[in-house]
Amino acid sequence: MIEFQGVSKRFGKRVVLDALDFSLAPGVVTVLLGRNGAGKSTLQRLCLGVLRPDAGRVEVCGDDPVRRPRDVRRVVGYVPDKPDVYDWMTPRELLRFLKPQYPTWNGDRATRVAEQLAVPLDTPFKSLSRGEGMKAMLMAALAPDPQLLLLDEPFAGLDPVAREDVLKGVIRAGGQTILCATHDLDVAARIADRVAVLSRGKIVAHGPAEEVVGAGGRAPERMREILEEAVA
Amino acid sequence: MIPHLWKEWRDHRAVILGIVALLPPVIFAALLLIPEGTVALPTAGAAIGLAAAAFALGADLIPGEVRRGTLMFLRRLPGGLGAVFAAKAILLVGALVLSTALGFGAASLAEKVAGRPAVALDWTYAPEALGAALWIFAVAMWLPRGELAVPATALCLGAFVLPMRLLLEWNPGLKLPASAMDVGRWALVPGALLVAWLSFRGRRFGGAWGSAWRGLAVTLALFTPAWGYVADRAGDWRHFDPRDAACRLDWGLVGVGGRYAFLNARCGGPNHALVVDLETGSWRAVGTPGDRFECLPGTWIGGQPVVAHTEESTRDSRHVWQNYYDGATGERFKSGWSDMRMEDVEARRAKQVYVPREMPVLHARDRLLGFLNDGTTITFRDQRTIVRIRDGKEEQLFPR
Numbered sequence: 031m032i033e034f035q036g037v038s039k040r041f042g043k044r045v046v047l048d049a050l051d052f053s054l055a056p057g058v059v060t061v062l063l064g065r066n067g068a069g070k071s072t073l074q075r076l077c078l079g080v081l082r083p084d085a086g087r088v089e090v091c092g093d094d095p096v097r098r099p100r101d102v103r104r105v106v107g108y109v110p111d112k113p114d115v116y117d118w119m120t121p122r123e124l125l126r127f128l129k130p131q132y133p134t135w136n137g138d139r140a141t142r143v144a145e146q147l148a149v150p151l152d153t154p155f156k157s158l159s160r161g162e163g164m165k166a167m168l169m170a171a172l173a174p175d176p177q178l179l180l181l182d183e184p185f186a187g188l189d190p191v192a193r194e195d196v197l198k199g200v201i202r203a204g205g206q207t208i209l210c211a212t213h214d215l216d217v218a219a220r221i222a223d224r225v226a227v228l229s230r231g232k233i234v235a236h237g238p239a240e241e242v243v244g245a246g247g248r249a250p251e252r253m254r255e256i257l258e259e260a261v262a
Numbered sequence: 263m264i265p266h267l268w269k270e271w272r273d274h275r276a277v278i279l280g281i282v283a284l285l286p287p288v289i290f291a292a293l294l295l296i297p298e299g300t301v302a303l304p305t306a307g308a309a310i311g312l313a314a315a316a317f318a319l320g321a322d323l324i325p326g327e328v329r330r331g332t333l334m335f336l337r338r339l340p341g342g343l344g345a346v347f348a349a350k351a352i353l354l355v356g357a358l359v360l361s362t363a364l365g366f367g368a369a370s371l372a373e374k375v376a377g378r379p380a381v382a383l384d385w386t387y388a389p390e391a392l393g394a395a396l397w398i399f400a401v402a403m404w405l406p407r408g409e410l411a412v413p414a415t416a417l418c419l420g421a422f423v424l425p426m427r428l429l430l431e432w433n434p435g436l437k438l439p440a441s442a443m444d445v446g447r448w449a450l451v452p453g454a455l456l457v458a459w460l461s462f463r464g465r466r467f468g469g470a471w472g473s474a475w476r477g478l479a480v481t482l483a484l485f486t487p488a489w490g491y492v493a494d495r496a497g498d499w500r501h502f503d504p505r506d507a508a509c510r511l512d513w514g515l516v517g518v519g520g521r522y523a524f525l526n527a528r529c530g531g532p533n534h535a536l537v538v539d540l541e542t543g544s545w546r547a548v549g550t551p552g553d554r555f556e557c558l559p560g561t562w563i564g565g566q567p568v569v570a571h572t573e574e575s576t577r578d579s580r581h582v583w584q585n586y587y588d589g590a591t592g593e594r595f596k597s598g599w600s601d602m603r604m605e606d607v608e609a610r611r612a613k614q615v616y617v618p619r620e621m622p623v624l625h626a627r628d629r630l631l632g633f634l635n636d637g638t639t640i641t642f643r644d645q646r647t648i649v650r651i652r653d654g655k656e657e658q659l660f661p662r
Contacts, residue, residue, distance in 0.1 A: 080337045082467045103340035114335045116273060123272075127265045131341045 031056045031178055031207045032077060037086035038231075039072055046072045048231030049086065054209055056177075061218040061239070062211040064228035070211035071111075073228065074180045077209070078108060091177050104132055107171030111183040113163035117156035121149050121166035125173060132174035140173035147199045161192020168199045172206075181210040185217055197221065266341070266349035273326075274353065277318050281361050285314055286368035293372040303369040305384040309391060311365020315357045316395035317412060323350045323399060324462065325408035328470070337466060347462045351399075351455060358395055393450025394419060400458035403465070404474035419450075422485050426492045434552060435532055436499045438492065446488050453484045499531040500551045505661045510645045515555065516540070517589030520640060523648060523660070524555045524587060537592045540640070540648065543662030548594070549585065 032054035039047040046069040054060055064070050075081040076088050079095030079102055088095055095102040115124055121144070129135045144151055147165040155163055164184050171179060181200065185193045200208065200221055210221065218225050218239060225242040227235040235242050271278075289307050296303070327333040336346045366383065373380060394415065401418050402411035430436055461477030503509070506529050514525040525536040532551040539545070586596040639651040640659070648660040 078338050080334070080467065100340050100342055103338060108338055110334070114331050116269070116332055116335075117330070118272065127269055128339075130265050131339055 031058075031091060032209065033087075033089040034073070034076075035087045037076065037083045037088055039069070039076065039081065039083055045231050047076075047083075050232055052226065052233050052236070054178075054207065056207050058223045059206075059208040059210070059221050060224045060226055061222035062209060062226050062228055063213060063215070063218060064211075065213060068228045069231055070228055071182050074108070074182050074209065074211055077178075077180060078103060078106060104134070104174070105177040107174060107176035107179045109164070109167045109171045109179070109181045109184045111186050112160065113155050113158075113167050115155055115167075118154050120152050120154050121158075121169065122151040124155075124166065124170050125151075128170055128173065134175045136173060136175045139175060140169055143169040143172050143199065147195055159192065161188050161195060164188065164192065164196050165199060168196060172199075177207060179206050179208045181208065181212075183212050184210075185212060185214055263345050263348060266345045267352060270349045270353040274319060274323075274357075277322075278357055278360075281314055281318065281357070282364065285311060285361060286364050289365050289368040290372045290375075293369050294376055298376070298378055302381040302384055303373045303378070304366050304381060305369075307365040307367075307369020307372070308362045308383060309365070311361040311363070311368075312358055312391055312395055314365070315354075315361035316398045319357050320354050320395060320399035321402045321411035322408040323354060324403045324465075325405060325411070328406060329408075333465065343462055343466055347459055351458070354396075354399055358392070389444075389447035389450060393447070393454055396451060396454035396458070400454045400461060400477065403458060403461040404470060404477050406470055418481065422488070425489050429492050429496045433496045433499050433532065436496055438495060442491065446491075449484075449488075457481050457484065501531070502527070502529050502534045502547055502551070504529075504536065504545060511642055511648070512645070513555070514642070514648070515589070516640050517592065519590050520638065522589065522592035523640070524589075524592075525648075526554045537587065538648070538660050539592065540650070540659045543660055545660065548587075555587075 032052070034050050034052040037047055037050045037052075038045065050069075050073070052073070062070050062073065072081060076083055077090045077095060079099035082096050090102045091105050093101045119127070125137075125140055129137070143149070147169060149166045149169050150158065150162060153162075155166070158166065168181075168184065179200075184196055184200075188196060197217065197220065200210070208221075210217065212218065222239040224237060225235070225239045226233050227242065289310055292310075293303050293307060296306075324333075327336065337343065339346070370380075397419060398411050398415045401415040402408055405411055405414060430438075457477050457480050460480045461473045464473035464476035504511070504527055509527055509529040512526045512528065512533070514523050516523050521539060521541050523536075523538040523540055525538055526533050527536055528534060533554045534547045534551055535549050535553045535555050536545050536547055584598060585594050587594050641649060641651070643649045643658075647658050650657045650659050
């Protein structure tokens with residue numbers, strides 16, 4: 031589903047991804063863990079073709095997102111860390127705006143998700159709470175029935191109730207291939223089939239969730255251990 | 263495309279409706295106050311309308327997306343940036359046309375209400391005005407803030423005009439054909455849209471820098487042919503080869519000994535001052551194009567007949583720079599500012615040219631015989647050649 035081979039990306043002198051190799055199998059929910067600035071968002075933007083790798087090869091759903099961005103974006107849903115659509119737009123208008131751009135648009139699914147998550151469809155984004163906005167963004171990302179769902183820290187800054195709502199929305203998207211970037215280990219523990227840990231531009235650990243972050247309350251310690259090992 | 267057009271309209275409808283509601287009464291009231299004869303009202307109204315839409319909308323179409331953080335949303339859409347750009351361009355052009363029409367209508371109404379005679383819309387600067395409005399849109403893409411778009415556009419278009427203006431300044435008398443001027447002026451319109459599109463595409467992978475560099479490179483590529491054309495015309499204008507069929511010898515002097523001739527000649531362009539060795543036929547242009555040889559008082563120095571060669575440049579618009587040439591050797595031996603005021607020189611030219619006794623004058627235009635020297639006549643022939651007539655035989659001395 032996603033294939034990164036020797037991918038490097040730098041911004042100025044700062045190397046964000048360093049000859050990164052990473053792959054993602056279909057139907058698997060993978061949580062991408064890493065500290066702030068580890069390159070999680072960069073990795074996702076490379077998948078969308080809005081950034082170009084300095085070196086290496088990226089393949090998403092069988093296509094190169096730089097050369098064939100349309101083909102890739104039509105089958106990839108993306109939820110940013112905060113709603114970045116027009117503040118005058120309502121979620122319903124957002125759906126209407128996006129619909130013609132996706133050949134696989136599934137209006138029923140959008141309606142279903144909106145009902146499940148109680149998205150206020152006719153309230154402009156500027157009047158929505160952060161959690162409502164994120165739920166609307168998740169609804170818009172799921173509406174085209176994407177083959178791959180990219181979530182870029184969608185739970186950051188949400189109050190516990192809103193976080194739980196969004197999390198439920200993600201869990202209900204079951205069967206979907208999901209790459210969820212977060213630094214929230216609880217999220218990893220709840221939704222991840224696999225966990226990848228990104229540190230210093232490289233994947234330092236990648237495997238089944240229980241192996242990488244451990245079970246139960248050991249997750250934070252394990253995470254710290256992994257990152258410290260990587261730094262060492 | 264339709265969703266994007268709807269989005270653009272929805273995003274900017276407040277500005278457009280504001281223009282529609284406020285512009286006509288403001289223009290109407292403002293132009294009524296202008297004294298009659300100061301300005302052609304319909305043209306002024308149309309110009310104000312165009313500028314209003316360009317400043318309010320063109321300058322903010324892309325910086326507004328950056329400011330609100332919505333550009334990333336547009337960048338990741340499957341439709342690509344093409345549809346986004348096309349919708350923005352269509353909205354802008356529509357708003358420019360609407361605003362211009364409203365300005366024109368309001369000004370025409372003001373004209374009627376004031377009882378002034380109807381004046382037709384002056385289209386003279388229409389391409390420049392429309393071009394400038396669209397360049398604001400293009401240049402705004404390179405900038406983080408829309409407020410900077412107008413001065414940056416002025417700089418950009420100034421940089422376009424300046425080299426051509428300088429070339430024309432440095433080549434007095436050089437004129438560009440009206441057709442070439444029209445092509446250049448109208449090319450600003452599609453040029454702006456091309457630069458805007460390629461600048462916008464530069465945003466696909468990055469921020470303002472990528473867009474600015476790409477836009478500037480395309481702008482440079484667009485401007486270069488215009489600069490090249492004017493430079494080529496200037497080169498032609500300055501080019502001088504007396505052997506060319508187009509060249510004419512206007513006026514000349516032959517120095518003592520009859521070896522060196524000091525000529526004023528032109529090949530369809532500015533005047534060139536030539537020193538010709540009549541013995542060998544070799545020649546050299548002296549000074550810069552536009553310079554000419556004159557016969558001035560005071561050239562009789564030390565008993566040596568000389569020719570004064572004056573340049574057009576002036577120190578303070580009243581004096582001329584003079585180079586003095588030795589009539590016998592053809593070499594320059596002195597330079598300096600004249601004591602004479604420019605007006606005096608011009609007046610003297612108008613009266614008659616001072617000619618030392620030893621320095622014969624060839625006056626091509628009047629076909630006057632120049633000089634008799636030891637039974638030899640040196641004169642122009644057909645304004646193209648200098649011939650020597652001796653013992654009834656004619657010999658061409660220049661060009662050879």
